[in-house]
Amino acid sequence: SEEKDYPVESALVPGEMRGWRAAAPGTQTIRLIFDQPQRLTRIALVFEETAIKRTQEFVLRWSPDGGRSFREIVRQQWNFSPPDTVREVEEYQVELSDVTALELIIVPNNSSGAARASLKNLRLS
Numbered sequence: 001s002e003e004k005d006y007p008v009e010s011a012l013v014p015g016e017m018r019g020w021r022a023a024a025p026g027t028q029t030i031r032l033i034f035d036q037p038q039r040l041t042r043i044a045l046v047f048e049e050t051a052i053k054r055t056q057e058f059v060l061r062w063s064p065d066g067g068r069s070f071r072e073i074v075r076q077q078w079n080f081s082p083p084d085t086v087r088e089v090e091e092y093q094v095e096l097s098d099v100t101a102l103e104l105i106i107v108p109n110n111s112s113g114a115a116r117a118s119l120k121n122l123r124l125s
Contacts, residue, residue, distance in 0.1 A: 001022050001023040001024050001028070002020060002021065002022060002023055003021040003022065003023045003116075004023075005018065006018055006019060006020050006021035006118070007020065008020045008030060008119075011030075011119045011120065011121050011122050012121075012122055014123070016121075019046075019048070019118060019119055019120040019121060020118060020119045021116060021117075021118040022108075022116045022117040022118065023116075024116065025108070025109075025114035025115055025116050026108070026114070026117075027105065027106065027107045027108070027117070028105075028106050028108070028117040029103060029104070029105050029106075030103070030104045030106075030119065030122075031067065031101060031102070031103045031104075032101065032102045032103075033066070033067065033100070033101050034099065034100055034101065034102075037064075037097075037098040037099060037100050038096075038098075038099045038100075038124075039096065039097050039098075039099070040062075040094055040096040040099050040102075040124055040125070041093065041094060041095060041096075041125060042091065042092070042093055042094065042123075042124070042125045043060065043073070043091070043092045043094060043102075043122075043123075043124055044089075044090070044091045044092075044121075044122070044123040044124075045058070045060075045088075045089070045090045045091075045104070045119070045121070045122055046087065046088070046089050046090075046119075046120040046121045046122075047078065047087070047088040047118065047119060047120060048086055048087050048088075048118065048120045049080035049082060049086055049118070050082050050083070050086050051082060052080070052082070052113075052115060053079075053080060053081050053082065054079075054080050054108065054109040054111070054113065054115050055077060055078070055079050055080075055109065055110050055111050056077065056078050056080065056088075056106065056107065056108055056109065056110070056115075056117075057075065057076065057077045057078075057106075057107040057110050058075075058076055058104060058105060058106045058107070059072060059074070059075045059103075059104070059105040060072070060073040060074050060075075060092070060102070060103070060104055061073060061102075061103045061105070062096055062099050062101065062102050062103070063099070063100055063101035063102075063103070064098045064099065064100060065100060066100045066101060067100070067101040067103075070101075070103060073092065073094060073096075074090075074092060076090060077110070087120075102124070104119070104122065106118075106119065
């Protein structure tokens with residue numbers, strides 16, 4: 001799901017500042033499907049939370065077969081504690097060939113309480 005003013009494209013387009021935000025609380029999955037197999041050497045993610053204290057977890061996975069199977073790249077937790085800790089920046093150097101799909105699973109609050117997933121930006125090279 002996505003909030004009307006925060007479509008997923010806002011997290012993918014360079015220069016766009018809004019990012020993506022889910023319309024409803026709970027775990028969300030963003031899956032990028034490539035027309036042609038890709039070679040990836042760098043994956044950069046930025047998450048921001050300025051309103052509530054929460055512990056977020058994300059899983060980044062890739063597929064060589066159009067999404068029939070996935071291989072985990074990283075599983076990461078981060079504690080947001082506004083106003084002090086509001087931004088998580090992650091950059092991964094990878095050597096992935098024949099990538100046909102990339103999947104980001106966001107668990108916005110793995111402790112008690114409802115929270116909406118969001119992604120400020122995702123950059124690939």
